[in-house]
């Protein structure tokens with residue numbers, strides 16, 4: 001945050017106002033001189049801005065708008081001087097209110113996505129490192145100050161209109177400063193109860209920290225976000241490397257990270273990708289969407305993916321509450337150019353992607369885990385510290401970080417941006433089977449989804465004979481496992497779903513059963529001045545619609561464009577970062593609407609008998625194909641589909657209520673279950 005210019009810009013209107021007031025009230029030679037100065041200062045600003053623009057510096061429209069506003073204020077005061085002189089107390093009210101409005105605005109604006117709360121900013125320069133508790137506390141404190149300024153301003157207006165001048169003057173001039181001191185003291189005292197001892201610094205400590213250069217230095221080097229991540233000295237200094245430099249450092253070599261790295265390298269940047277595992281490694285998430293295929297072409301891996309993938313032409317829904325199966329053929333979607341996708345073994349698929357990145361010239365280091373990041377170096381670069389399998393520490397200085405660390409959510413967790421969804425909560429238990437019954441011909445690779453009483457199963461046929469089967473279920477059902485092994489619990493679950501059980505009757509498990517939490521989450525923002533959050537590192541939703549890999553790779557594609565804009569057109573960086581943030585929210589939002597309602601009998605009926613009217617089925621198919629970022633005009637039909645759902649839900653109120661209660665029961669959190677499953 002450029003605190004000094006911002007505060008100056010904020011204080012300037014008050015200054016103009018104050019000097020104008022003096023000019024009008026006193027109207028002597030001095031007053032007029034001051035008034036003249038106040039009005040002419042904006043012109044000086046304007047001249048400087050034009051000079052800067054002519055010298056080829058960055059041009060922002062904010063400057064002339066600001067200047068015009070100031071001139072307008074000064075002009076208005078000049079014009080209405082006589083009237084104002086008759087009601088001089090208005091001057092004081094406006095000046096007083098403007099003061100509170102500005103303070104409330106600065107504190108509130110710092111709470112917006114992409115900014116650092118002002119109290120966090122101050123705290124960062126008192127404590128070298130901010131603990132998660134302190135980050136949370138200072139965010140809360142910033143909100144308290146916003147509330148204080150707003151309520152103080154409101155009371156001031158009430159007293160102005162409904163009490164005598166003397167009462168109002170007493171309040172603004174004497175009581176408010178006392179109230180400010182009281183808030184400070186109470187806040188300081190309350191730290192004892194809400195913060196751990198290491199995070200407590202008294203008033204004297206704060207003063208000392210600021211005096212030893214904290215704030216002044218901090219203001220000069222401050223950046224827009226709260227990115228104090230980990231202490232740099234957390235890594236053993238004995239093997240500390242000399243820092244290397246790069247343009248972009250990518251954390252994580254999954255679909256998101258490798259896509260961003262490859263495309264940035266093609267743009268000519270020096271890209272380093274750090275991956276903590278060694279490829280090929282197992283990963284869940286094997287069913288891809290048709291919308292992903294053009295990106296394979298763009299990356300130059302289409303042929304290799306085709307060679308390892310099983311063609312997937314449709315998704316089949318099998319329901320115990322309906323007497324038929326519903327097949328959604330992608331070729332029937334709105335956009336006929338996206339007729340199929342692939343099922344892939346992720347170990348092979350991810351290996352192709354990371355190899356491709358390396359072949360393009362990305363500096364790929366496997367077995368190298370990122371441990372800490374400093375986003376606030378005074379030279380504008382970010383510092384990244386990592387440790388290899390062999391225990392060697394490595395340091396990079398980079399212009400930009402793309403965090404694609406998947407469900408480890410490296411940066412999002414460290415920056416306290418991650419928010420667990422309260423609307424969804426499921427667990428996945430899965431394994432590969434050999435000998436499962438396959439469909440014949442082109443339908444062999446179709447994905448099947450089987451609903452059962454406690455959730456749903458995926459059935460994904462892979463090339464080479466293995467079939468991936470997973471049970472997605474609710475915490476209460478996992479709790480019924482009792483003494484059974486995970487494998488027995490899984491087999492019992494399969495046995496309770498007759499159509500799936502029939503397809504697996506001659507099959508045996510080829511790998512160990514794994515259980516993982518599908519706990520949906522999102523991050524409060526997807527960007528900072530010098531970093532982006534990609535794929536699962538930003539958000540994760542239930543895998544019912546197989547959207548994860550596509551959303552991850554698309555985010556890698558968009559991240560590459562966004563970073564290029566930041567590098568090449570700094571004036572457009574802010575807009576590009578915000579557009580990236582909006583794009584990142586779109587996918588999880590669109591799929592979540594369906595995921596959160598899929599247990600509702602109304603939506604299940606609509607899925608099992610999709611209406612062809614008003615192109616609703618085609619639109620639904622395009623959504624299932626992942627065609628949500630392009631220009632295919634599906635949204636009106638999707639809106640009609642949703643409206644039809646709400647309408648039917650209202651006409652079937654009894655059923656809707658039962659489904660709503662059931663869903664709340666299903667998604668209840670259970671700490672014992674959460675502790676028993678992996679979260680990455």
Ligand SMILES: Cc1cc2nc3c(=O)[nH]c(=O)nc-3n(C[C@H](O)[C@H](O)[C@H](O)COP(=O)(O)OP(=O)(O)OC[C@H]3O[C@@H](n4cnc5c(N)ncnc54)[C@H](O)[C@@H]3O)c2cc1C
Nearest residue numbers: 252254255256276285287370406428535536543548549552
């Ligand atoms: C049960 C389940 C089923 C799923 N089914 C599907 C499906 O059928 N289809 C689908 O499209 N999606 C599915 N998904 C989602 C899909 O797996 C993810 O959305 C996708 O893998 C996200 O890609 P990514 O690149 O963001 O993260 P990842 O693929 O997880 O890659 C992240 C990488 O970062 C590395 N890493 C992490 N931390 C660090 C660090 N500190 N330093 C260095 N490296 C690090 C990890 O080792 C990993 O390789 C499923 C997910 C789950 C949980």
